Amino acid sequence: MQRFNYNLLKGKAFFFFFWLTLIIGFLLRVYRLGGSNLWFDELMTAGRVSFPFSQIIKGTATLPFPPLYYIVTHLWVKTFGISEFSLRFPSLIFSLLSIFLIFK
Secondary structure (H helix, E strand, O other): OOOOOHHHHHHHHHHHHHHHHHHHHHHHHHOOOOOOOOOHHHHHHHHHHOOOHHHHHHHHHOOOOOOHHHHHHHHHHHHHOOOHHHHHHHHHHHHHHHHHHHHO
């Protein structure tokens, strides 16, 4: 009689639930991502990311927020254009990274 390997199941179950959570998290976040108008903080982000890199870094030096988000969003908007969807998509990516870090 062969013994059941619980460690193998534990690894496969973890892998399954990890990907299931990421996929569901992505689908819930991307659903109607560009469906509503921009909020005030999103408008402020749209204004900041329209400046050149040097101004983004100088402008965020006095804020309590680090400039990485604005730099990533600047590159994203420069590549894919400025719209409700494209302004919100970097936040979606960062939120999926947070799911990954929670599982880690």
